[in-house]
Amino acid sequence: MLLPSLEDGITLLDVEGGRGVPILQSLVLDHLLLHDGPAFWVDANGHATTTTLTEIAPSQRLLNRIHVARGFTAYQHYGAVCDLPTAVNTAIQMSTADARAAGRRALGRDEDPSSHTPALIVAPAVDAQYRADDTLSETHAKTLQARTLARLATYAEGYDIPVLVTRNERNEFTEPVATVADHHLECEQTRMGPRVVGEDFETLVYPVDDGAYYQTTFAYWRQLLAARATQVGVEPTTPAPSTPTPEGVGTGVTADGETVAPTADPLLDAWTATGTGDR
Numbered sequence: 504m505l506l507p508s509l510e511d512g513i514t515l516l517d518v519e520g521g522r523g524v525p526i527l528q529s530l531v532l533d534h535l536l537l538h539d540g541p542a543f544w545v546d547a548n549g550h551a552t553t554t555t556l557t558e559i560a561p562s563q564r565l566l567n568r569i570h571v572a573r574g575f576t577a578y579q580h581y582g583a584v585c586d587l588p589t590a591v592n593t594a595i596q597m598s599t600a601d602a603r604a605a606g607r608r609a610l611g612r613d614e615d616p617s618s619h620t621p622a623l624i625v626a627p628a629v630d631a632q633y634r635a636d637d638t639l640s641e642t643h644a645k646t647l648q649a650r651t652l653a654r655l656a657t658y659a660e661g662y663d664i665p666v667l668v669t670r671n672e673r674n675e676f677t678e679p680v681a682t683v684a685d686h687h688l689e690c691e692q693t694r695m696g697p698r699v700v701g702e703d704f705e706t707l708v709y710p711v712d713d714g715a716y717y718q719t720t721f722a723y724w725r726q727l728l729a730a731r732a733t734q735v736g737v738e739p740t741t742p743a744p745s746t747p748t749p750e751g752v753g754t755g756v757t758a759d760g761e762t763v764a765p766t767a768d769p770l771l772d773a774w775t776a777t778g779t780g781d782r
Contacts, residue, residue, distance in 0.1 A: 506533045506727070507704035509623065509665035512685030513656060516669045519691040522548070522628075526690050526697060527669060528556055529724045531625055532565055534665065536731050540622030541568045541594055545583045548671070550627035559724040561732035562740050568622075570594060577636040577647055584651050587624070587658060595619045624658055624666040626651075630677045645676065652683045659685075 506529060518526055527550060531542055544551050551571045560566055570590060574580030598619045633639065633648040659666040668684070670677040681687070688701040698706045732738070 506530060506731070507688055507699055507701045508537070509534050509667060510686055511663055511665055512659050513652075513666045513668060513683055514686040514688060515681060515684035516667060516688045516690065517673065518669065519689070521692070522550065523669065523690060524550055524552075524555060525559060525724045526699070527625075527627055527667070528559060529728060530667060531569070531623065532556075532560055532728050533731055534623050534667075535565050535568055536561075536728070536735050536737060538622040539618040540620050541570055541598075542623040542625060543587055543590060543594075543621055544569055544571045544625040545580065545587065546571055546573045547580060547626075547628040547631040550669075551625075559728060561725070561729040562737050564737075574632055577632045577639055577644065580632040581647055581651050584626070584654050587654075591621055591662075621662050621664055623664055624655065624662075625668075626655060626666065627669045628671050629655075629668045629680060630670045630672070634671065634676060645679075648676075649679055652679060656683055 509530065516523070516527060516530070531544075535542055551569075551573070553566070556566060556569070557563070572583035572586070572590065574583045629651065630648060633644045633651075636644060639647065655666050655668065658664075668680060670680045673681075686702060688699055688704075690697050690699045692698075700706070
């Protein structure tokens, strides 16, 4: 088992010592390698940056299956969650139309529709906008966050798919996130690399041919996903030249030895496919 599998229901991923962008993105891409259908991503705080997704994705075709909406305020984030069924229906209509245009037969009663219906919903930093919005009272912020969580739980049950969420902080405000979660994954940074622990999964070691161990770099996640792609028969594309980690992705260390987690510049506040240049 290269990465923990995501089960139906809400899965809470807690990452110690940072935002865990590569870990989150790797779980999403790994799930898409193993399942048909698109992923719908309600983003906050720049977790869905296309630069990093492209850097670790073993195949660019995977990115066309990820649809992203971004909310920069509490109400925008909640609105994106509310609009998710509409985005799903639109994606299904476009996908089936493309299939017919390509000469494939229309969906019939005996045809598996899994390639058109959602495979995963992602909502990282699900608490971020409600915590940061100065226009909301504490009570109102908690209420709006609770409504968001309730809708995500409804989607998980209605579509029979996993919903992957993270939270910025562990405190009283985000206790409802842990309460609503059906599954819990914890990732800690160790000297050897990232260690993920869940109900039925635990990372022990990351061995390679020479007996060394991978560290928490994009090269590690890219090779891990390339191995998964080979397992499921997806031909990995030639990886793009390595680029410096963009601002706001993961954590960094200053000259004084201080660990920092800057934020990324947001792109668009709309449902878009990551493989289309976020148009």
